[in-house]
Amino acid sequence: MILFPAIDLKSGECVRLKRGEMGEATTYNADPAAQARAFADMGFTWLHMVDLDGAFAGESRNGAAVEAVLAATGDRLKVELGGGIRSMAQIEAWLEKGVTRVILGTAALRNPDLVKDAAGRHPGRIAVGIDARDGKVAVEGWAETSDMEAQDLAKSFEDAGVAAIIYTDIDRDGLLAGINWEATIALAEHVSIPVIASGGLASMADIVRLTMPDAASLEGAITGRALYDGRIDPQAALQLLSTA
Template identity: 55%
Template sequence: MIVFPAIDLKGGQVVRLAEGDMDRATVYGDDPAAQTKLFAESGAEYLHVVDLDGSFAGSAQNREAVERIVATFPGIVQLGGGIRKRADVEGWFEAGVSRIVMGSAALKDPEFVKGMAREHPGAIVVAVDAKDGMVATEGWAEVSDVPVVDLARRFEDAGVAALLFTDIGRDGLLKGVNIDATVELARQVAIPVIASGGVAGIEDIAALKPHAENGIEGVITGRALYDGRLDLAEALALAKPS
């Protein structure tokens, strides 16, 4: 199982939000590349990066910071946030990003996302962000009337790398991962699922690992790392196949 340490960018700084609220941001540093290096030194092979400003603006807002992260990190960088056009996708791949996360576009223009997934097999991740079981978009500012599983199933034959499932009500709050909802989604679709939102400590990694056989590809963690509640090296060691 993959452990993805997360770097969320707001105004070039490393932050974490509570429930996706831009007004509830905690700043953890002003040097994303330095944070990237620390994660790499702990053994991380994957990194999850979010351009939070881009999520709301609908276009890249932290390009320089992302480019520094890509240049610093020796592994796979997965990036999301405001990526809704072909030029955005191609531009980030050219910049060295390995996997692109698309959420709002997946709901509003699924054929475009399917096309990108077919052109870049294994490199497009579809974000299915849930609020009370319904898909949320536009940086979680809007909640649709589409159930999460319905959106996920639209991409089963498109060649997407994974589904990134976030329970917004737990994100950044250290409440623990919504394991039941995450595993239920993984069981209902043929696409690997990445758990996100609420990781509080090593117990969440331990609880998710047995479900790798149910389709859980990995887990994203941010605040627990920054607050010192989760040791990345320990999490990576636990997540490895037994």
């Protein structure tokens, strides 16, 4: 069971949003590379990064910050990156720069063939980000909600070679309201692709919840605000999950 600390980038800084609203951003560190090093020092092995400006713009906007993180952490952290990555050229450029896997969100709905092609060319290095509002997939930095059911989109990538599905309940993201366990576990049981829970992880109680038998279908969970605010003890959390 993997715990992924999150770095969300806005104007080159580490921020956390509430329900994906750019106007509801709290800055936690102006130096993303220093934050990434701190996570590595805590014992984390993976880092979840999102270029928030890029997600809205449809192209990378915080590339310098991402490259600084990659340079600062080297082999200490595996990095998964999403936000504004919409073409094969962008995917391959980030993989060549050292990103372990690229997350495709809007592209998964708008251009599913790109996801399947990329996953075929780069096995194990393409993840699909499914962000849902009331069970429906949201895209373009969560600005638009589609008619597509999250489970249906996930199912469409079965056997495509996708490494993971990162499922975010937008209505809980950044609110410390707890993960939507019912929807997340249901999705994990609906597909064979590993599912990572995102959005709402609030406390050590949620870490304990990840060790329960029905959560064994999950690959892990992403933690943001709760980790930055000190509601989660990283060493205790990692110790608990090491046996899950």
